[in-house]
Amino acid sequence: MAYSAKIGPSILSSDLSQLGRECERMMECGADYLHLDVMDGHFVPNITFGHPMVECLRHSIGPDPFFDMHMMVSRPEQWVKPMAAAGASQYTFHLEATTNPGNLIKEIRESGMKVGLAIKPGTTVEGLAPWAGQIDMALVMTVEPGFGGQKFMEDMMPKVSWLRSQFPSLDIEVDGGVGPDSIHRCAEAGANMIVSGSAVVSSDDPRSVIALLKNVVIEAIQKRSLDR
Numbered sequence: 689m690a691y692s693a694k695i696g697p698s699i700l701s702s703d704l705s706q707l708g709r710e711c712e713r714m715m716e717c718g719a720d721y722l723h724l725d726v727m728d729g730h731f732v733p734n735i736t737f738g739h740p741m742v743e744c745l746r747h748s749i750g751p752d753p754f755f756d757m758h759m760m761v762s763r764p765e766q767w768v769k770p771m772a773a774a775g776a777s778q779y780t781f782h783l784e785a786t787t788n789p790g791n792l793i794k795e796i797r798e799s800g801m802k803v804g805l806a807i808k809p810g811t812t813v814e815g816l817a818p819w820a821g822q823i824d825m826a827l828v829m830t831v832e833p834g835f836g837g838q839k840f841m842e843d844m845m846p847k848v849s850w851l852r853s854q855f856p857s858l859d860i861e862v863d864g865g866v867g868p869d870s871i872h873r874c875a876e877a878g879a880n881m882i883v884s885g886s887a888v889v890s891s892d893d894p895r896s897v898i899a900l901l902k903n904v905v906i907e908a909i910q911k912r913s914l915d916r
């Protein structure tokens with residue numbers, strides 16, 4: 689069992705005028721990585737930021753924090769090299785956005801980044817399965833991508849359970865509506881990389897929320913290893 693519990697706050701719901709400071713605050717509060725949501729206004733009906741912002745963030749926060757780029761864009765091929773140059777650590781693209789996932793995976797690796805592959809709620813997990821052996825992380829969306837603060841879709845959990853049963857050492861991430869109320873379902877299903885936006889960022893005590901989420905996932909991983 690090679691995977692471990694990791695919590696990655698999504699800074700989408702933070703004060704974007706203070707993005708650098710907000711990222712630092714999340715790392716100081718115990719975040720394992722930062723989940724950065726890139727939206728192009730085409731793949732999803734919202735716009736956030738692109739590689740120039742990532743470059744500034746990398747300069748201000750230093751080389752260590754892991755940047756998981758959640759690329760909600762229609763042409764993910766276009767941004768691989770700019771994101772790598774800007775200091776992205778992992779490039780998570782949507783299966784629905786490309787006709788050639790194999791080639792994109794290769795390009796991301798050649799650019800020096802880790803590879804994440806995301807599926808929207810309407811996409812079956814069987815569509816992702818052929819690529820699972822070539823990626824570092826599978827992202828199962830638990831809301832329709834586009835906005836923070838939406839309701840967690842519990843009916844996505846069978847996808848996570850199936851992936852965990854088929855790919856026991858794969859990093860599996862959940863994203864959307866995840867917080868103290870939904871973390872148990874995610875952890876039991878087998879997710880180990882947890883994106884949490886509003887539940888962490890808007891909390892009065894983000895450190896406690898991050899610690900709670902992480903402990904639930906650690907316990908589920910320990911239980912799974914005892915059950916094997």
Ligand SMILES: O=C(CO)[C@@H](O)[C@H](O)COP(=O)(O)O
Nearest residue numbers: 833834836837864865885886
């Ligand atoms: O990718 C997305 C939304 O499209 C997410 O990363 C959200 O931004 C997470 O925020 P919460 O749902 O946890 O508030």
Ligand SMILES: [Fe+2]
Nearest residue numbers: 698725758863
């Ligand atoms: Fe995201």
